[in-house]
Amino acid sequence: MEPLTIVTSTAVPLIRDNIDTDIIIPSREMRTVGKKGLGDGLFANWRYTDAATRTPDPGFVLNKPESQGAQILLGGRNFGSGSSREHAVWALAEYGFRVVIAESFSPIFHGNCIRNGLLPVVLDPAPLARPGLEITVDLPAQKVRAEGRNWSFEIDGEHKTILVNGLDPIGMTLELNDRIVAHERADRHARAWAWSVLQAES
Amino acid sequence: MASTLFSKLWDIHEICNLGGSVSLIQIDRILLHERTGGVALMALEEAGRKVRDPSRVFVTMDHVVDTLPGRTDKTIMPTGTDFIVATRDAARRAGARLFDIGNARQGIVHVMSPENGIVLPGVTLVCPDSHTCTQGAFGALAWGIGSSEAEHALATNTLRVARPKQMRITVNGRLPEGVTAKDLALHVIARLGSGGAQGHVIEYAGEAIAALTMEERMTLCNMATELAAFTAVIAPDAKTLAWMDGRPYAPAGADWDKAVADWEALATDPDATFDLEHEFDAADVSPMVSWGTAPQQSVTLNGHVPADDEDRGSLAPSNPEADGRARDYMDLRAGDPLSGLPVDAAFIGSCTNARLSDLRAAAALLKGRKVAEGVKAICVPGSGQVKAAAEAEGLHHTFLDAGFEWREPGCSMCFFAGGESFGERERVISTTNRNFENRQGPKTRTHIASPATVAASAVTGRITDPRELEA
Ligand code: SF4
Numbered sequence: 001m002e003p004l005t006i007v008t009s010t011a012v013p014l015i016r017d018n019i020d021t022d023i024i025i026p027s028r029e030m031r032t033v034g035k036k037g038l039g040d041g042l043f044a045n046w047r048y049t050d051a052a053t054r055t056p057d058p059g060f061v062l063n064k065p066e067s068q069g070a071q072i073l074l075g076g077r078n079f080g081s082g083s084s085r086e087h088a089v090w091a092l093a094e095y096g097f098r099v100v101i102a103e104s105f106s107p108i109f110h111g112n113c114i115r116n117g118l119l120p121v122v123l124d125p126a127p128l129a130r131p132g133l134e135i136t137v138d139l140p141a142q143k144v145r146a147e148g149r150n151w152s153f154e155i156d157g158e159h160k161t162i163l164v165n166g167l168d169p170i171g172m173t174l175e176l177n178d179r180i181v182a183h184e185r186a187d188r189h190a191r192a193w194a195w196s197v198l199q200a201e202s
Numbered sequence: 203m204a205s206t207l208f209s210k211l212w213d214i215h216e217i218c219n220l221g222g223s224v225s226l227i228q229i230d231r232i233l234l235h236e237r238t239g240g241v242a243l244m245a246l247e248e249a250g251r252k253v254r255d256p257s258r259v260f261v262t263m264d265h266v267v268d269t270l271p272g273r274t275d276k277t278i279m280p281t282g283t284d285f286i287v288a289t290r291d292a293a294r295r296a297g298a299r300l301f302d303i304g305n306a307r308q309g310i311v312h313v314m315s316p317e318n319g320i321v322l323p324g325v326t327l328v329c330p331d332s333h334t335c336t337q338g339a340f341g342a343l344a345w346g347i348g349s350s351e352a353e354h355a356l357a358t359n360t361l362r363v364a365r366p367k368q369m370r371i372t373v374n375g376r377l378p379e380g381v382t383a384k385d386l387a388l389h390v391i392a393r394l395g396s397g398g399a400q401g402h403v404i405e406y407a408g409e410a411i412a413a414l415t416m417e418e419r420m421t422l423c424n425m426a427t428e429l430a431a432f433t434a435v436i437a438p439d440a441k442t443l444a445w446m447d448g449r450p451y452a453p454a455g456a457d458w459d460k461a462v463a464d465w466e467a468l469a470t471d472p473d474a475t476f477d478l479e480h481e482f483d484a485a486d487v488s489p490m491v492s493w494g495t496a497p498q499q500s501v502t503l504n505g506h507v508p509a510d511d512e513d514r515g516s517l518a519p520s521n522p523e524a525d526g527r528a529r530d531y532m533d534l535r536a537g538d539p540l541s542g543l544p545v546d547a548a549f550i551g552s553c554t555n556a557r558l559s560d561l562r563a564a565a566a567l568l569k570g571r572k573v574a575e576g577v578k579a580i581c582v583p584g585s586g587q588v589k590a591a592a593e594a595e596g597l598h599h600t601f602l603d604a605g606f607e608w609r610e611p612g613c614s615m616c617f618f619a620g621g622e623s624f625g626e627r628e629r630v631i632s633t634t635n636r637n638f639e640n641r642q643g644p645k646t647r648t649h650i651a652s653p654a655t656v657a658a659s660a661v662t663g664r665i666t667d668p669r670e671l672e673a
Binding site for chain 2 (some may be wrong): 026198
């Protein structure tokens with residue numbers, strides 16, 4: 001995973017509450033079994049007047065000239081709610097976004113962001129919502145800066161470490177294998193019922 | 203120290219703290235389906251990693267499989283076959299247990315898991331599916347994750363989890379006659395709002411919860427994700443034990459006795475505290491229906507589409523921008539009554555309301571009646587076992603005679619995968635859990651309600667309170 005430290009870019013304001021993962025990537029856009037080829041389907045129902053022919057809707061914020069090349073998205077409350085589909089995060093990342101700033105996130109979407117190098121910043125995006133405004137998101141310092149002002153944000157230490165260093169959580173966990181094995185050994189004894197049923201073929 | 207059900211589940215499974223609120227949690231059961239599970243298995247292979255313990259991995263086909271009679275691997279959804287074949291092949295290579303098309307125990311993941319005793323009280327269970335919270339009804343810590351998290355669970359039997367805050371929702375008294383668990387779920391969501399349980403695990407407790415059957419508890423817990431909750435849990439009791447006894451993957455013999463002792467110790471201690479408490483009175487709950495494009499946008503069946511400046515009483519406050527968009531999408535105006543609104547289609551299915559009791563409730567209203575002229579009506583049992591049990595009672599005759607389609611088990615038109623859908627601007631009354639824009643098809647308008655309400659509305663062709671029809 002690509003490390004994420006400081007991102008400077010314009011921000012795309014899409015500040016509506018409860019933007020769900022069906023909106024971020026409609027299910028019909030998930031055509032292949034893999035994680036790729038999703039950027040074109042991002043916000044397909046809003047972005048195109050006709051999704052089949054990919055005719056852009058000039059009124060949609062993502063299609064505006066000042067949004068081109070933006071790496072920061074501003075969202076509303078409960079961003080990424082609904083389906084657990086990680087395709088929503090893959091689509092955002094493939095399109096080029098590296099940061100989403102919103103007042104709150106759905107828990108599954110938040111977890112998916114961390115696993116894919118997309119930074120979820122929990123912050124009121126209203127003061128940042130001006131077309132073309134350049135914003136700097138500084139993850140090590142946990143600050144968002146724009147026009148000489150700055151705002152602090154909170155992030156779990158573990159999540160920050162993973163993002164800043166571009167770490168692979170599975171690799172990190174496998175280094176704790178001794179702890180896992182010890183816990184399993186004790187649990188197999190204490191809760192034999194949870195284990196034995198798996199061994200029998202039903 | 204006094205402890206909650208959630209804290210007990212967490213403590214049993216916590217391997218170590220990883221700093222801050224994040225701990226390494228042992229995962230006992232992993233469920234996968236072809237829509238998001240296959241990609242996890244394949245990505246793991248590509249990374250050169252192995253499934254650590256295939257015996258705890260269960261795979262079902264539910265999301266993109268067709269539900270028409272005589273189905274095969276071919277799907278109406280373009281490329282759906284790829285998902286089925288890739289998931290099946292990956293499951294076989296991994297040595298996971300597979301509930302494939304044609305298997306009598308295949309079904310929607312959150313329906314077939316409890317039927318088979320895959321979920322058990324006291325276990326941790328994850329699935330790359332947001333409605334995994336359904337299975338918290340059994341006193342398991344069961345929650346939805348993404349595909350990468352599923353890879354992590356498959357490779358390590360663990361997850362790195364940020365400990366959620368705790369909320370208790372106590373429902374006092376008894377639900378009135380003719381009011382269902384679905385109505386209770388919508389009642390709660392309409393009050394707390396779509397983000398109402400953000401960051402929290404919900405424990406449902408109180409007299410009304412104790413009085414619910416296991417199937418009703420599943421319906422209630424199913425919609426915890428509609429509150430943005432981490433998940434929901436209900437303490438195991440005699441009903442939970444009765445459900446589990448004899449299920450294929452439930453413990454037996456001496457293991458059963460030990461399990462029961464462990465399960466009975468899980469209940470929240472009397473002095474335990476929560477970060478947040480909400481109380482509801484079951485007597486206040488009436489049949490509900492959604493009017494908008496979020497489950498929070500729901501009112502009682504005799505209610506109307508609220509105006510922006512209206513006093514909403516105990517309902518979540520209005521968001522004029524979102525409400526306006528929802529009214530436009532649904533082609534409704536403030537003040538419009540829900541009851542009597544003509545519908546084009548009726549759908550009975552999904553992990554919320556496609557179990558045997560749901561089909562019985564609908565069939566009781568459909569018996570001797572016909573679906574209104576021009577209404578497309580579909581019933582999709584939640585699993586092969588539900589379908590077989592319903593057919594053993596002759597319920598399929600009732601549905602078919604009334605003019606319903608009787609389908610093979612799966613998610614079907616609970617969501618639009620790119621294949622089958624209700625048409626543009628069609629108004630659908632549906633037992634599903636999400637009324638999002640385009641959820642059941644491009645521009646389709648979904649109203650979510652209980653199976654009884656959907657059946658009654660199918661018969662009259664208009665949104666109808668089932669209690670009127672019975673009278
Ligand atoms: S029935 Fe609907 S909500 Fe349930 S798992 Fe399937 S698609 Fe998801």
